[in-house]
Amino acid sequence: MKSMTGYAYEELNNDDLSLSVEIKSYNSRFLDLSINLPSFLSRLEMTIREKVADKIARGKVDVYIKIKEKNSKLSVSADTQAALEYASAISEIAGALGRSEPVPLKLIIEQEGVLNVQKDFDPDYYWNFIGPLLDKALNQFVDDRKREGDNLCADILKMVNKIDDCVSLFTEWQPKMEDLFKASIVKRFEEVLGDKVDEQRVMQETAALLVKYTINEEIVRLKSHISALKKEIETNPAPGRKLDFICQEMNREINTIGSKNQVSEVGAAVITAKDALENIREQIRNIE
Numbered sequence: 621m622k623s624m625t626g627y628a629y630e631e632l633n634n635d636d637l638s639l640s641v642e643i644k645s646y647n648s649r650f651l652d653l654s655i656n657l658p659s660f661l662s663r664l665e666m667t668i669r670e671k672v673a674d675k676i677a678r679g680k681v682d683v684y685i686k687i688k689e690k691n692s693k694l695s696v697s698a699d700t701q702a703a704l705e706y707a708s709a710i711s712e713i714a715g716a717l718g719r720s721e722p723v724p725l726k727l728i729i730e731q732e733g734v735l736n737v738q739k740d741f742d743p744d745y746y747w748n749f750i751g752p753l754l755d756k757a758l759n760q761f762v763d764d765r766k767r768e769g770d771n772l773c774a775d776i777l778k779m780v781n782k783i784d785d786c787v788s789l790f791t792e793w794q795p796k797m798e799d800l801f802k803a804s805i806v807k808r809f810e811e812v813l814g815d816k817v818d819e820q821r822v823m824q825e826t827a828a829l830l831v832k833y834t835i836n837e838e839i840v841r842l843k844s845h846i847s848a849l850k851k852e853i854e855t856n857p858a859p860g861r862k863l864d865f866i867c868q869e870m871n872r873e874i875n876t877i878g879s880k881n882q883v884s885e886v887g888a889a890v891i892t893a894k895d896a897l898e899n900i901r902e903q904i905r906n907i908e
Contacts, residue, residue, distance in 0.1 A: 623768035624679035628761035
């Protein structure tokens with residue numbers, strides 16, 4: 621189990637360049653991946669995206685890749701004809717304005733097309749450095765999410781154990797509740813009929829009441845949901861969405877038990893189970 625929040629930072633410095641990879645993530649229903657890298661490396665974006673998506677299933681993930689070159693290889697060429705044309709035009713404008721000062725060289729150089737700068741960007745060259753550093757950052761990032769996920773898992777299992785205890789109490793009280801229903805019906809019949817109580821009628825009324833108030837089916841389903849939840853935690857590397865669905869089903873059963881309940885002990889356990897389940901659902905929102 622892994623948390624959806626995590627952080628990693630790795631950097632590399634050598635004689636040619638300084639490179640850093642930073643990864644941050646936050647909660648999100650799906651994988652929302654943002655890659656931020658220098659524009660001249662845009663061809664590498666899909667490769668980086670696939671590598672990150674292979675490690676991460678869910679979350680808002682931001683990846684920042686920064687490069688600073690120490691020995692930049694630039695190719696600079698001058699268009700002298702363009703420079704002459706600019707100088708002539710600027711001198712013509714100066715003459716029209718009645719000004720005779722020489723045209724500054726800086727002004728000519730700054731004009732578009734006078735100096736042409738080219739750089740040979742070879743994505744494969746940069747990938748030789750980015751790829752290994754990204755792998756290192758991703759491993760650190762996954763470890764960070766797993767560490768936080770282990771903490772979340774421990775807390776979730778603690779809450780599951782609370783619900784298990786409540787289910788045990790429900791199971792214990794289920795036959796007692798049936799006995800209470802029968803005793804209540806017998807008492808009402810005795811108040812009306814005295815010693816002439818019809819046992820068959822009592823059984824019929826008890827059966828009708830049990831159909832309405834028995835919680836046996838809810839207990840069976842709740843136990844099944846708890847088993848499914850534990851299995852997802854143990855076997856699914858990214859159980860977040862599945863756990864959310866299971867919790868919805870558990871909540872339905874606990875609410876039904878609460879609506880059928882007729883004794884204070886069961887009512888208190890329903891409140892405890894709902895509180896524990898809400899804590900689980902809060903934690904699940906942070907799980908991948």
